[in-house]
Amino acid sequence: MSESEDNAEPAKLPLDAWHRGQGARMVPFAGYEMPIQYEGIVAEHEWTRAHAGLFDVSHMGQLLVSGEDAAQALEALLPGDIAALKPGRLRYSLLLDENGGILDDLMVTNVTAEGGEPTYYLVVNGATKWDDIAHLREHLPDEITLTHLEDQALLAVQGPEAATALRRVFRDAIGDLRFMQGTSFEFGEIEIGISRSGYTGEDGFELSVPAEHAETIAGRLCAEIEIKPIGLGARDSLRLEAGLPLYGHDLSPDTDPVSADLTFAISKRRRGEGGFPGAERILGLLADGAETRRVRLVLEGRLPAREGATIFSGDAEVGRVTSGGFAPTLGHPIAMGYVASAHANEGTALEIEVRGKRLPATVTAMPFVPHNYYRGDK
Amino acid sequence: MTRYFTDEHEWIDVDGDTATVGITDYAQGQLGDIVFVELPAAGTSVEKGKDAAVVESVKAASDVYAPITGDVTEINDALDGDPALVNSSPEGDGWFFRLTIADKAQLEGLMDEAAYKSFVEGL
Numbered sequence: 001m002s003e004s005e006d007n008a009e010p011a012k013l014p015l016d017a018w019h020r021g022q023g024a025r026m027v028p029f030a031g032y033e034m035p036i037q038y039e040g041i042v043a044e045h046e047w048t049r050a051h052a053g054l055f056d057v058s059h060m061g062q063l064l065v066s067g068e069d070a071a072q073a074l075e076a077l078l079p080g081d082i083a084a085l086k087p088g089r090l091r092y093s094l095l096l097d098e099n100g101g102i103l104d105d106l107m108v109t110n111v112t113a114e115g116g117e118p119t120y121y122l123v124v125n126g127a128t129k130w131d132d133i134a135h136l137r138e139h140l141p142d143e144i145t146l147t148h149l150e151d152q153a154l155l156a157v158q159g160p161e162a163a164t165a166l167r168r169v170f171r172d173a174i175g176d177l178r179f180m181q182g183t184s185f186e187f188g189e190i191e192i193g194i195s196r197s198g199y200t201g202e203d204g205f206e207l208s209v210p211a212e213h214a215e216t217i218a219g220r221l222c223a224e225i226e227i228k229p230i231g232l233g234a235r236d237s238l239r240l241e242a243g244l245p246l247y248g249h250d251l252s253p254d255t256d257p258v259s260a261d262l263t264f265a266i267s268k269r270r271r272g273e274g275g276f277p278g279a280e281r282i283l284g285l286l287a288d289g290a291e292t293r294r295v296r297l298v299l300e301g302r303l304p305a306r307e308g309a310t311i312f313s314g315d316a317e318v319g320r321v322t323s324g325g326f327a328p329t330l331g332h333p334i335a336m337g338y339v340a341s342a343h344a345n346e347g348t349a350l351e352i353e354v355r356g357k358r359l360p361a362t363v364t365a366m367p368f369v370p371h372n373y374y375r376g377d378k
Numbered sequence: 379m380t381r382y383f384t385d386e387h388e389w390i391d392v393d394g395d396t397a398t399v400g401i402t403d404y405a406q407g408q409l410g411d412i413v414f415v416e417l418p419a420a421g422t423s424v425e426k427g428k429d430a431a432v433v434e435s436v437k438a439a440s441d442v443y444a445p446i447t448g449d450v451t452e453i454n455d456a457l458d459g460d461p462a463l464v465n466s467s468p469e470g471d472g473w474f475f476r477l478t479i480a481d482k483a484q485l486e487g488l489m490d491e492a493a494y495k496s497f498v499e500g501l
Contacts (some may be wrong), residue, residue: 041436042411233410233437302414302461304434326413326436333413355416355432 013058014153014211015218022222022229029232030126032059037231044234048200049369052159053230054221061129064111064210066119067144074108074120077139079257079276081267082120085110090195091179094257094265095124095132100278100285101253102260103135104128105245107295109182109195121182121193123154123206125247128294153214157240158204160372161226166205169220170194179203179373190217196374199233201242201367203374211313239325240334243296243366249307250294250322250336258285259338261294292319293344296366297335297352299359302326304333304350311339312351312358318343321352327368334368335361382445382485384496389469392485394472400473401433401442401464404498409435412464417453417475418492419476424450426484433464446484448477 024035090109173185182195198204230256311319385407424444
C-alpha cells in the first residue's frame with residue numbers, strides 16, 4: 001500500500017492535525033503525509049457520489065503566472081488557447097516537453113483583475129510541482145513573474161450536494177458559477193479563490209484558502225450535513241470511474257496528447273498555428289493517428305487488473321494497463337491502458353493477463369460513470 | 379483446537395492434523411474493502427512462508443503467505459460470492475482454506491493470541 005514516490009521524510013500539510021483528529025489513516029504521497037482513508041474507501045466513494053466529500057489536495061502546486069504577455073508566454077509551453085480564455089474561466093491543459101511528451105497536466109484559470117495585468121492561476125500535480133516550477137522558470141521570459149503560492153491550501157468539495165452545502169456556508173459568494181468557471185470572495189477576512197471544477201466526475205468546487213485558515217474552513221464545511229472528509233483512496237477510485245487520466249500513471253513524458261486521447265486539450269487555433277512544444281510531431285499524429293491510444297476497459301467478474309498488466313488480443317500482446325481497480329459504483333473492475341490503435345475502437349474485445357489468468361475486457365467509450373458537471377440550468 | 383498467529387498477520391487453527399487458515403482482523407483493517415480473494419485450488423500444496431492466496435482490495439493486491447506447509451483440502455467457497463466476509467468476519471466466516479499439516483514442528487515459533495496482540499500493539 002506504499003504510495004511513497006521518494007525517500008525524503010514526508011512533509012506535513014496545513015490540515016495534518018485536523019485529518020488525524022478526524023480519524024484519517026495517513027500515508028506518504030508526493031512528498032507529504034496524506035489521508036488515504038477515514039472510514040473506508042468504498043463508504044467514502046459512495047458518500048461522495050450520493051452527497052459531497054471534502055478532499056484535501058493541498059499537496060498540489062498553486063502557481064501564478066503574470067505579466068503583460070503572460071498568455072503568449074504560456075502558449076509557448078502549452079497547447080491550449082490561453083489568449084481566448086476570459087477572466088473567470090479555466091481550462092484543462094498540458095505542459096509539454098520539446099518532443100510533445102507530457103510533463104504534467106494542469107488547470108489554468110484566468111484570474112486577471114479588472115484593469116490589472118494579465119494573471120493566470122495554475123494548479124499542477126503535487127508529485128511534479130518542483131519539476132514544473134523549474135521548467136517554467138527556465139522557459140518563461142524574464143518579464144513574466146512566476147509565483148509559487150506555498151502558503152495556500154487547496155480543498156475540493158465534490159458531489160451532487162456540494163453546491164447546496166456551499167451555498168449555505170458562503171451564501172451568494174458562489175454566484176451562478178458553472179463548470180470551469182471561477183471567482184474569488186471574502187469570507188469574513190479570509191480571501192477564498194473558488195472554481196467549479198474537480199477530478200471526480202461530479203459537480204464540485206475547488207477552494208484555494210490561506211493555509212493558516214484551512215482548518216477553520218475545513219471544519220466549517222464538514223459541519224454541513226452533506227459533507228464528510230474523504231481520503232485519497234476514494235479520490236482515486238472516483239477519478240478512475242470518471243475515466244480521467246492520472247499523471248505519473250496514465251500520462252508521462254513518454255505519452256503525447258494524441259496517444260493519451262487528450263486532443264481536446266489542443267485548441268483549434270493552436271492546431272492551425274502550432275507554436276507549442278512538439279507541435280510538428282503532435283500535428284502529424286493528429287493528421288495521421290498515433291500508434292497507440294489510451295482506452296478505457298470494462299472487465300467482467302470481480303478480479304481487478306492493476307497498473308502494469310499486459311493486454312492481449314488473442315495471442316498478440318497489444319498493450320499495457322496504466323491504472324485499474326475495482327469500481328465501487330459499478331460493482332466490477334475497470335481499467336485504463338494504452339493499446340495499439342487497431343484495437344482501440346469502442347466495443348473491441350481484449351484480454352488482460354493477471355497472475356497467469358486471462359480476464360475478458362471490452363474497450364468502452366468513457367467515462368465509466370457519467371459525468372455530473374453543472375453547465376447551467378437546463 | 380489451538381490458534382496460532384504469524385508476523386505476516388495470518389491466523390491458523392490447528393485441530394489434529396488439519397489446520398484452517400485466514401487473515402487477522404488487524405490485516406483486514408489495513409487492507410480496507412476487499413473485493414476479491416484468490417485461493418489455492420484444493421489438492422495443491424502450499425509451503426510455509428510462500429504465496430498461498432491473493433487479496434484484492436479496492437486499492438491494491440496483497441499476497442497472503444502459508445503459515446505452514448501442507449496440502450490444501452478445502453477452500454472457503456463463500457468468499458467467491460462475498461469477499462467482504464474477510465472484512466466483516468476475518469477470524470470466523472471469512473477463513474481462507476484448510477490444509478493437512480505436513481510437519482507439526484513448524485508450529486513452533488508461531489505466536490499465540492497474547493503474543494500476537496502485543497506484536498500488533500508494537501506496530
